[in-house]
Amino acid sequence: MPKFAANLSMLFTERPFLDRFGAAAEAGFKGVEFLFPYDFEAGQIADCLKTHGLRQALHNLPAGDWSAGERGIACLPDRVGEFQDGVGKAITYAKALGCPKVNCLAGKLPPDMDRTTARETLVANLRFAATELKKAGVMLVVEAINTADIPGFFLSNTTQTLGVLDEVGSDNVFYQYDIYHMQRMEGELAGTLKANIGRIGHIQLADNPGRHEPGTGEINYDFLLPYIDTLGYDGWIGCEYVPAEGLGWMQRFAA
Numbered sequence: 001m002p003k004f005a006a007n008l009s010m011l012f013t014e015r016p017f018l019d020r021f022g023a024a025a026e027a028g029f030k031g032v033e034f035l036f037p038y039d040f041e042a043g044q045i046a047d048c049l050k051t052h053g054l055r056q057a058l059h060n061l062p063a064g065d066w067s068a069g070e071r072g073i074a075c076l077p078d079r080v081g082e083f084q085d086g087v088g089k090a091i092t093y094a095k096a097l098g099c100p101k102v103n104c105l106a107g108k109l110p111p112d113m114d115r116t117t118a119r120e121t122l123v124a125n126l127r128f129a130a131t132e133l134k135k136a137g138v139m140l141v142v143e144a145i146n147t148a149d150i151p152g153f154f155l156s157n158t159t160q161t162l163g164v165l166d167e168v169g170s171d172n173v174f175y176q177y178d179i180y181h182m183q184r185m186e187g188e189l190a191g192t193l194k195a196n197i198g199r200i201g202h203i204q205l206a207d208n209p210g211r212h213e214p215g216t217g218e219i220n221y222d223f224l225l226p227y228i229d230t231l232g233y234d235g236w237i238g239c240e241y242v243p244a245e246g247l248g249w250m251q252r253f254a255a
Helices: 017-026 042-051 077-097 117-137 158-168 179-185 189-199 221-230 248-253
Strands: 003-007 031-033 055-060 103-104 138-142 173-178 202-207 235-238
Touching: 003 055, 003 158, 017 031, 042 055, 042 077, 055 077, 055 235, 077 103, 077 117, 077 173, 103 117, 103 202, 103 221, 117 158, 117 173, 138 158, 138 202, 138 235, 158 173, 173 179, 179 189, 179 202, 189 202, 189 221, 221 248, 235 248
Parallel strands: 003 031, 003 235, 031 055, 055 103, 103 138, 138 173, 173 202, 202 235
Antiparallel strands: none
């Protein structure tokens, strides 16, 4: 059966962040993920995980000024030093939280920058991150995001993202496959998962339209989630959605 991790950046948001761990455990989750841990001391988060018997599945590398609309800096040539510092910070938190995987958001392509320069910067930054994270025993994953939600995001489909990972050439960099984003950009979910399951390090879900929980939209999760099991994926599936109808959907997939 799937192992669902609550995304605490999107679920239980009526509560303060550190209170969401308890809410996730009460709802039956065994794992959690979130965008960023950096506004809190690593020890505070580690205590929440331990208190509530939760595993940390994933968090992101620092991604610039989120409140100002930045969505990653990995493709920006004038931010390389900041990116490298962020890798070190992410490693510190990942070790403290027992987090096995860290996601890199490539960022948005500035209107005055050519794609070649941005790609070269991204590849170099990912090589650096993959190497440093491997030393720490942490996997690097890289996500493609739909360009309706984030216009200008540099990586927006599977072929493009895997091409970048090929160029990086590391055995410690994998694809973070977000079902919602890829339904919007390319469809063919089952076929893409089957063809690339060996390169997928983490999966996230939401339904479309609306980015709500499974069962609220067009994606046939009653087929897709058991199908992912048949492919041999045994990692966490992050529930990164905007709740609309509660958590009853998970009962269909309980052991």
